[in-house]
Amino acid sequence: MLTTDAPTREQLVRRASELLPVLRKNAAWSEENRRIHDESIEALADAGIFKMRVPARYGGYESDTRTLVDVAAELGQADGSTSWVASVYTIPTWMTCQFPDAVQDEVFSTPDVRVCGTLSPTAMAAPVDGGVVVNGKWAFISGALHSHWQEVVAILVPPAGEPYPIMALVPLSDLQIVDDWHTSGLKGTGSVSTVAADVFIPAERVLPLPAVLQGQSASTLNAGSPIYRAPLLPVASASSVGTVLGLARAAREAFFQRLPERKITYTGYASQAEAPLTHLQVAEAAMKIDEAEFHAHRLATLVDTKGAEGAPWTLEERARARADMGAVCRLGKEAVDIYALASGGSSVYSNQPIQRIARDVQAVNLHALMHPNTNAELYGRILCGQEPDTLYL
Known part of the structure; x- marks a missing residue:
């Protein structure tokens, strides 16, 4: 397993500060093109911004929450859209760390992996052998255009009992992107909609959302880390x-x-x-x-x-x-x-x-x-x- 000495809060804030010139330079382009400039994404990756919520065993930093706040505040002085996307990525990345460790092995095998996501249950899931099949659409998916995975929420209708929301992980390649982000603010975030059409999700990549909301994790290796045991x-x-x-x-x-x-x-x-x-x-x-x-x-x-x-x-x-x-x-x-x-x-x-x-x-x-x-x-x-x-x- 890969481990690394995580940078301190001050070091990460300094790295974020050093990005301000390139983020400012690309801010107008991002707004006009309704997505973060590729150069800005690469700069964020090089600075380790996408590693802040990744477990240390994958080379991540397991940064505390105060670090997330201070880094995003620094980025926001250059471009609100870039800061928003960087912040939003940290949330589904943290949610990924609630899944079984084998699922995390798959997701975090991609260097500087980016996971976008939502909390809105605007899709339906049906149980099938080995998992669920999901159909539906999610809006406001910030950073989807530069993501590898999406965390989705859907309503599962079981054969018996009441329907309940589930949280699942899906490769972006399994989803359709709808280019509908025409807005007055945060235009550069590329917060497009995504669509699932009969997408199969294996059972190991599905969790009951109420359990996650209450701070119940399916990960064994993350159980001892303070940042992963909050609601x-x-x-x-x-x-x-x-x-x-x-x-x-x-x-x-x-x-x-x-x-x-x-x-x-x-x-x-x-x-x-x-x-x-x-x-x-x-x-x-x-x-x-x-x-x-x-x-x-x-x-x-x-x-x-x-x-x-x-x-x-x-x-x-x-x-x-x-x-x-x-x-x-x-x-x-x-x-x-x-x-x-x-x-x-x-x-x-x-x-x-x-x-x-x-x-x-x-x-x-x-x-x-x-x-x-x-x-x-x-x-x-x-x-x-x-x-x-x-x-x-």
Whole structure:
């Protein structure tokens, strides 16, 4: 078995920082072509970004959650779409590590393997000898165009008993890709739809989704690793928020780069930097970024600490994990909106990064799992002693 000395968080963040010039150079191309540039994918692979959730026995780093947040935040300062795809890959990669070890041997035999995925059960599965046959379509599959495998979710209808959701692994070559990613934000992610038409999946590559949601793994060799023994939703929540931090920081950078040369048109201010309104705006935005960082790091610390301790999760902790994710999204977007509004009419030109940043952070906030209102309501529901109305907790 291959092992490697994993880089530290600081080393991985530094590697991510070194990628910013190439990611910035390719950002406009990615947006225009609705997919991450191949050069950016290769740069991420060379920096080891795709190894962060891969087990050490395959040469992976088994990085903790805080590292995922900080790396994605760094990447997000260059391009939200690239950061989003890199972050999304870490979630299905972690989910792959819940499967039997022989399945992992197959998936991780590909160097720098990329696994895309979904949590939406928008397909149906029928039991057959040796496995299941799946039919259906999944939307919003970020990074599918550069993936080797997809983690899919479907509703299995057994011969007896109630239907239930399953999670399975499928080679991308077994699926059809529908090029339908025509959007206003995160355009470069290539989050196309995929379709299964009578796709057979062997039983060893199928797990009951409720078990995974509760932190029950089918892997023997990963049982001792802290990062693989957490429930799925807190892991997914913590893995997603770094991009928002990066976008907010990118908006701040874009605003202050233009500030010295700007005035406020149709006013007496020859310098925008001298206006009290500007002082209030940038102070408020800076505080919102600080608050977003607090929630992102509190979430990551909770996931990492619970994993290290092997401690059970309470219902309130699970709900708070989603609430922290929603808070990061809300605060990050509010900060970006302040900088965008303060950037004036000239910022609408497509060569100004602030307009892309604003559209990207809006798209993140609309994501069903990340929507601030949905997550706040769920947290409040649990705080009021009500039962959760979702499995995704």
